[in-house]
Amino acid sequence: MAEREREKELDAIKEQYLGSKKPKKRVIKPSEKFRFSFDWENTEDTSRDMNTLYQSPHEARLLFGRGFLAGIDRREQKKAAAVHEKETRAELRRKAGVEDRPEDDVVDKKKAAAAEMYDAFDMRVDRHWSEKALEEMTERDWRIFREDFNISYKGSRIPRPMRKWSESKLGTELLRAIDKAGYEKPSPIQMAAIPLGLQQRDVIGIAETGSGKTAAFVLPMLSYITRLPPISEENEAEGPYAVVMAPTRELAQQIEEETVKFATYLGIKVVSIVGGQSIEEQGFKIRQGCEIVIATPGRLLDCLERRYAVLNQCNYVVLDEADRMIDMGFEPQVVGVLDAMPSSNLKPENEDEELDEKRIYRTTYMFSATMPPAVERLARKYLRNPVVVTIGTAGKATDLITQNVIMVKEQEKMSRLQKILTDLGDKTAIVFCNTKKTADMRAKDLDKAGFRVTTLHGGKSQDQREISLDGFRNRRFNVLVATDVAGRGIDIPDVAHVINYEMPSSIDTYTHRIGRTGRAGKKGVATSFLTLENTDIFFDLKQMLIQSNSPVPPELARHEASKFKPGSIPDRPPRRNDTVFANH
Numbered sequence: 001m002a003e004r005e006r007e008k009e010l011d012a013i014k015e016q017y018l019g020s021k022k023p024k025k026r027v028i029k030p031s032e033k034f035r036f037s038f039d040w041e042n043t044e045d046t047s048r049d050m051n052t053l054y055q056s057p058h059e060a061r062l063l064f065g066r067g068f069l070a071g072i073d074r075r076e077q078k079k080a081a082a083v084h085e086k087e088t089r090a091e092l093r094r095k096a097g098v099e100d101r102p103e104d105d106v107v108d109k110k111k112a113a114a115a116e117m118y119d120a121f122d123m124r125v126d127r128h129w130s131e132k133a134l135e136e137m138t139e140r141d142w143r144i145f146r147e148d149f150n151i152s153y154k155g156s157r158i159p160r161p162m163r164k165w166s167e168s169k170l171g172t173e174l175l176r177a178i179d180k181a182g183y184e185k186p187s188p189i190q191m192a193a194i195p196l197g198l199q200q201r202d203v204i205g206i207a208e209t210g211s212g213k214t215a216a217f218v219l220p221m222l223s224y225i226t227r228l229p230p231i232s233e234e235n236e237a238e239g240p241y242a243v244v245m246a247p248t249r250e251l252a253q254q255i256e257e258e259t260v261k262f263a264t265y266l267g268i269k270v271v272s273i274v275g276g277q278s279i280e281e282q283g284f285k286i287r288q289g290c291e292i293v294i295a296t297p298g299r300l301l302d303c304l305e306r307r308y309a310v311l312n313q314c315n316y317v318v319l320d321e322a323d324r325m326i327d328m329g330f331e332p333q334v335v336g337v338l339d340a341m342p343s344s345n346l347k348p349e350n351e352d353e354e355l356d357e358k359r360i361y362r363t364t365y366m367f368s369a370t371m372p373p374a375v376e377r378l379a380r381k382y383l384r385n386p387v388v389v390t391i392g393t394a395g396k397a398t399d400l401i402t403q404n405v406i407m408v409k410e411q412e413k414m415s416r417l418q419k420i421l422t423d424l425g426d427k428t429a430i431v432f433c434n435t436k437k438t439a440d441m442r443a444k445d446l447d448k449a450g451f452r453v454t455t456l457h458g459g460k461s462q463d464q465r466e467i468s469l470d471g472f473r474n475r476r477f478n479v480l481v482a483t484d485v486a487g488r489g490i491d492i493p494d495v496a497h498v499i500n501y502e503m504p505s506s507i508d509t510y511t512h513r514i515g516r517t518g519r520a521g522k523k524g525v526a527t528s529f530l531t532l533e534n535t536d537i538f539f540d541l542k543q544m545l546i547q548s549n550s551p552v553p554p555e556l557a558r559h560e561a562s563k564f565k566p567g568s569i570p571d572r573p574p575r576r577n578d579t580v581f582a583n584h
Helices: 002-018 074-096 102-125 139-148 172-180 188-198 213-226 249-266 279-287 297-305 322-327 331-339 373-382 410-424 436-448 462-473 507-514 535-547 554-558 576-583
Strands: 151-154 203-206 242-245 270-273 292-295 316-319 363-368 387-391 401-407 428-432 453-456 479-482 495-500 524-530
Touching: 139 151, 151 188, 172 213, 172 249, 188 203, 188 213, 188 363, 188 387, 203 213, 213 242, 213 249, 213 316, 213 363, 242 249, 242 297, 242 331, 249 270, 249 292, 249 462, 270 279, 270 297, 279 297, 292 297, 297 331, 322 331, 322 363, 322 373, 322 507, 331 373, 363 373, 401 535, 401 554, 410 428, 410 436, 410 495, 410 524, 436 453, 436 479, 453 462, 495 507, 507 524, 507 535, 535 554
Parallel strands: 203 363, 203 387, 242 292, 242 316, 270 292, 316 363, 401 524, 428 479, 428 495, 453 479, 495 524
Antiparallel strands: 151 387
16 A cells, blocks of 8 residues: 555656656548548539620630720620629519519619729720829829920929810910910929919929929919009009029020010010129119019119119019029128018918918919028028929930040040040030130130130120020030120020030039030030049039949049048058057
8 A cells, every 4th residue: 555655656757757648549440431521523513504794704815895904894794794784673573463663673773883984994094194184183194294305393282284284274365375486385393383373372392403493483473473564653652573593695685585475475575684784784774674683693783772773663583593693692682682672471380371362462483403501591481381392303315415525634635625625516515614714725725726716704795695695505616615694594495516625523513514405305515524633523413323323434433532422531441550550
């Protein structure tokens, strides 16, 4: 008895430390009669008797119907299903001895009408947005439209872009003027910005150079002015209705030409105020009355300070090439002009607050190819809930420009330049230099070599600059040697080649320079001479060439300065000399 208890005790200890040794349960396999059969017998398939659709299984026929999905025509399927449903319901009523009710026919008719509407939608699904009327456009169509033209927005309550001039709501007279000017279809920036201007929205437009920005702000500005009383002896002393500011005289005069092209049809008077001309004469023109003033900021502020002009009723402002104005140091003058306008008509800061349609609010357009911090600061102060419209990529050159960058030594530049210009023949080219002295020297060298050359830089008088530009536009000269005065905004048609004889120090200036070619849908070429003294631009230039799928010279790709942004400190292992200097 004691031994048995001792064994039980040992077994209990073993079980505690070694685990139980209970025998495994025997698994009983199910017999054949309990096994589930997955086979499907034809006699068990009742769907063939119930629905005629299953009696003729579908096979892909790619040329059947409209071929929506592997030849399946959804319209035909829906029709067959509706007929079968109606017949089945009638059969069930007949078996149950129930008579047909008139309300059932009404339900059938409603279903048929809904199906027809859905069918009509189906018929439209595969059409491109360009084949559709405006009322047929879906959200998907508008998304594809914006992607097709590389339009992107930032802001709230954004109106639809316009697809063509006839959908723009610009008015009959303006549309007639657009037609006479030969504008067949709007450019992407015009498609996006004009509907915003017509709603008195503040706009920041960021677009590639040569994208048609001028008409994008001129046309809504003219539409705005047509709603106001004409300038007469009663209100001419209060100043113009709209002001456009541009960084250079040439750009201001170019905007004036574009504005007059449309304004003459509406009886609207345009005056330009730029340096290099008599300020008294310009003041006299403003006092005689005009609806639009196009000016450089410095000269316009001079006119305001001398009381030649006032801006008491100016509620439409355009800052063209805003980044260039800031770069040139015109920020105080721009601020001075904006502060001279009535502030009572600024829109409310709360974007949810509804605008009074009867009131005139200040509308501000700001156009730029890049968006540096100084321009953003200006926008935050003077614009109210602006919509930012970006066409393409900010600060990027258009894809129509072929970019060639050549690593050269300083003494090789002139011979290479002459070869490029000789190969061009009668086509036009702009040669950019960084200083007035270099521009004059290179122009003299090219003149001696037999090229038809003229110059354009800040050292020239206004009359000389106009003669140079007119001669270049009229092909009396086919080579223009210029500084950055010609780098921004000036529209000279059909420039075949831009040559950077001297590279600028910033990528923004480079972008604007090469943007003088490849305009209005035409292709152009930009060639840049790069030396080892231009290391400040190496990194940004390499990135731009990679983004635009242009060839990167091996010397640029390998150079240390092209691997790190100027001002950033590259990660590197400590050198031996580092510790020596650290200990001293």
